Amino acid sequence: MMNGKLKVGVFKLASCSGCQMVLVHLEESLLEVLKYVELKYFRMVSDDDLPNEPLDVAIVEGAVTNEEEGIMIKKIRKMSRFLIAAGACAATGGLNAIKNTTPEGEVESTVYSSPEYIRSGKAFGLNEYVNVDAYLYGCPIDGRELINTLMSLAIRVPPYIPGITVCMECKMNGNECIFLTRGEPCLGPVTVGGCNALCPSNGVTCEGCRGVLKGTNPKGLELAWTNAGVSPDLIRLKLRKYSDVYKLLTR
Amino acid sequence: MAFVLKKEELPHFSKHIISKEYGLFAPVRKEARSIFKRIDENQVGEVSLDYIRTIMPPLKSLLIPPKETLLKIKDGKIEEMLPGPENKTAILGVHPCDVNAMNLLERVYMDRPKDPYFEARRKNLIIIALNCSSADEKCFCTSFGTGPSLEEGFDLILTDLGDRFLVEVGSRKGSELIGDFYMPKASSTDLMEKDETIRRVKGMIRRHVNTAGLQRIMTGALYNPIWNELADRCTGCGACNMVCPTCFCFNVIDEPELDSGSVLRSRTWDGCLLWEYAEVALGGNFRKDLSARIRQFVNHKMNYWLNQYGALGCVGCGRCIEQCPAKIDITSIVARLRGELL
Ligand code: SF4
Ligand code: SF4
Ligand code: SF4
Ligand code: SF4
Ligand code: SF4
Numbered sequence: 010m011m012n013g014k015l016k017v018g019v020f021k022l023a024s025c026s027g028c029q030m031v032l033v034h035l036e037e038s039l040l041e042v043l044k045y046v047e048l049k050y051f052r053m054v055s056d057d058d059l060p061n062e063p064l065d066v067a068i069v070e071g072a073v074t075n076e077e078e079g080i081m082i083k084k085i086r087k088m089s090r091f092l093i094a095a096g097a098c099a100a101t102g103g104l105n106a107i108k109n110t111t112p113e114g115e116v117e118s119t120v121y122s123s124p125e126y127i128r129s130g131k132a133f134g135l136n137e138y139v140n141v142d143a144y145l146y147g148c149p150i151d152g153r154e155l156i157n158t159l160m161s162l163a164i165r166v167p168p169y170i171p172g173i174t175v176c177m178e179c180k181m182n183g184n185e186c187i188f189l190t191r192g193e194p195c196l197g198p199v200t201v202g203g204c205n206a207l208c209p210s211n212g213v214t215c216e217g218c219r220g221v222l223k224g225t226n227p228k229g230l231e232l233a234w235t236n237a238g239v240s241p242d243l244i245r246l247k248l249r250k251y252s253d254v255y256k257l258l259t260r
Numbered sequence: 261m262a263f264v265l266k267k268e269e270l271p272h273f274s275k276h277i278i279s280k281e282y283g284l285f286a287p288v289r290k291e292a293r294s295i296f297k298r299i300d301e302n303q304v305g306e307v308s309l310d311y312i313r314t315i316m317p318p319l320k321s322l323l324i325p326p327k328e329t330l331l332k333i334k335d336g337k338i339e340e341m342l343p344g345p346e347n348k349t350a351i352l353g354v355h356p357c358d359v360n361a362m363n364l365l366e367r368v369y370m371d372r373p374k375d376p377y378f379e380a381r382r383k384n385l386i387i388i389a390l391n392c393s394s395a396d397e398k399c400f401c402t403s404f405g406t407g408p409s410l411e412e413g414f415d416l417i418l419t420d421l422g423d424r425f426l427v428e429v430g431s432r433k434g435s436e437l438i439g440d441f442y443m444p445k446a447s448s449t450d451l452m453e454k455d456e457t458i459r460r461v462k463g464m465i466r467r468h469v470n471t472a473g474l475q476r477i478m479t480g481a482l483y484n485p486i487w488n489e490l491a492d493r494c495t496g497c498g499a500c501n502m503v504c505p506t507c508f509c510f511n512v513i514d515e516p517e518l519d520s521g522s523v524l525r526s527r528t529w530d531g532c533l534l535w536e537y538a539e540v541a542l543g544g545n546f547r548k549d550l551s552a553r554i555r556q557f558v559n560h561k562m563n564y565w566l567n568q569y570g571a572l573g574c575v576g577c578g579r580c581i582e583q584c585p586a587k588i589d590i591t592s593i594v595a596r597l598r599g600e601l602l
């Protein structure tokens with residue numbers, strides 16, 4: 010991949026396309042990136058079938074929720090040297106995975122008028138099916154992080170993906186802690202940073218959209234919430250929104 | 261040398277500092293708290309020296325910014341991004357514990373080896389400290405002699421005497437800063453009132469760490485079950501590392517800069533409560549368990565610092581206690597290990 014431009018494909022599984030929109034909305038920066046990157050496949054802006062040449066980088070949005078998607082991600086993995094799970098859905102199952110912890114009919118009938126047309130099972134992140142080389146967290150992903158990753162790969166340095174928590178960024182921004190002052194459960198302590206603590210810096214709690222940071226302790230957080238008088242119902246709702254926290258707790 | 265500054269004169273004094281071409285940082289109110297902020301001429305009225313503890317330590321944030329670009333690399337050429345002498349900075353209203361924390365950071369960054377970035381920022385910095393006129397139940401500076409008054413590390417220091425500030429000079433830089441700004445000389449009554457204030461604040465401090473023989477006790481407790489118990493409660497969020505004025509660890513990262521075609525090498529704050537912190541090549545990790553990581557935090561402050569830099573690494577500011585979502589309290593950990601608390 011080191012000669013000429015980086016050959017990149019952008020793929021979509023079960024998702025809302027929000028992460029691809031981030032890519033589209035890069036606008037001017039995207040033109041700059043395209044000096045180093047050649048987009049070989051981008052379903053959102055073209056109708057081509059899967060590309061039949063090998064790719065340097067695959068950016069995959071979306072969770073795997075059925076058999077076809079499972080086959081698809083394995084194909085993509087085979088044709089790509091570097092695979093990026095882009096966004097909460099691809100990284101952890103994302104919002105889709107609410108149905109892993111709630112009866113499926115219940116979830117589907119709240120969202121769709123004719124749920125009988127839906128063909129999908131439990132939702133999983135890509136790493137349940139294939140090896141993932143890098144994760145871009147967030148719901149949706151952060152545009153700067155995407156650019157950094159692509160550019161780093163283009164100039165052959167390992168992409169920097171932060172391994173710090175949202176709380177750390179929240180403190181660096183000098184914020185008063187919403188959990189400590191208002192007693193509202195915030196997932197910042199166990200969530201991967203990189204969003205510059207977007208939500209708490211704007212006065213609302215972190216929902217954990219960037220997934221659980223390795224080595225943090227969600228059980229400790231659950232205990233802290235309980236001790237602060239957060240109701241068990243609220244704790245359950247909060248932990249299950251982006252379901253990987255829940256998965257860790259019930260493992 | 262000591263002077264008296266009427267409280268209503270503080271904005272003029274702030275303006276005077278700015279007129280000497282210093283970028284001025286001072287505490288202002290933000291909701292219920294105070295936060296250090298860059299102040300321009302029109303904002304001098306917002307400066308409010310009536311606070312106990314800011315969330316972030318002001319001097320660490322200035323001298324080692326959370327993210328600082330060190331090098332710019334382009335076409336094989338390396339450019340050092342050192343702050344120039346034109347970036348003169350003045351900070352007004354820093355409490356003794358925070359100045360003493362900076363004195364500790366100097367041991368780390370100005371010696372073995374000297375860090376040119378820290379040194380450049382430190383040289384550009386003038387410190388107008390503020391003796392404490394109040395303390396809360398999280399302050400415990402008296403355990404380390406790091407407050408509520410200050411002996412060294414400042415250029416000027418203020419003490420709140422109700423309707424006026426006592427202004428004492430700590431360095432030539434400090435007296436040059438006063439320059440032609442007129443202030444009447446302090447009287448012996450003013451100085452007595454200062455001593456009285458500090459005695460009163462000392463009396464307000466309820467929290468303590470017993471430092472007698474502490475190093476031996478901490479080392480003896482390295483395998484105490486307390487670390488596992490704490491690891492059940494700790495979330496691993498690393499907020500304690502961020503807010504601590506003596507935590508000095510950083511990570512080094514390379515990022516491509518889109519339009520210039522160069523790569524920026526930066527350092528960003530790191531913390532030993534993180535998994536990644538003690539991770540090495542091929543995925544090895546020296547502190548896989550959270551219990552080992554929280555043990556490191558507490559022992560670095562209360563034990564290892566002494567051999568490393570000749571002083572304990574805590575100044576008793578109380579920030580880690582205040583900001584911990586799990587209510588983990590370094591003073592009660594020490595007290596338990598000393599058998600002073602069950
Ligand atoms: S508001 Fe949330 S992210 Fe910020 S410090 Fe508190 S728990 Fe952490
Ligand atoms: S603060 Fe939390 S919910 Fe908000 S963007 Fe960041 S990770 Fe997502
Ligand atoms: S710890 Fe001591 S020096 Fe620091 S704010 Fe409290 S009283 Fe002042
Ligand atoms: S360990 Fe805690 S109390 Fe001591 S200096 Fe650091 S933040 Fe302050
Ligand atoms: S306590 Fe941890 S983060 Fe802080 S200086 Fe020591 S090793 Fe570094």
Ligand code: SF4
Pocket residue numbers: 493494495496497498499500501533554583584585586587588
């Ligand atoms: S602030 Fe508290 S919960 Fe967070 S890492 Fe430090 S000790 Fe653990």
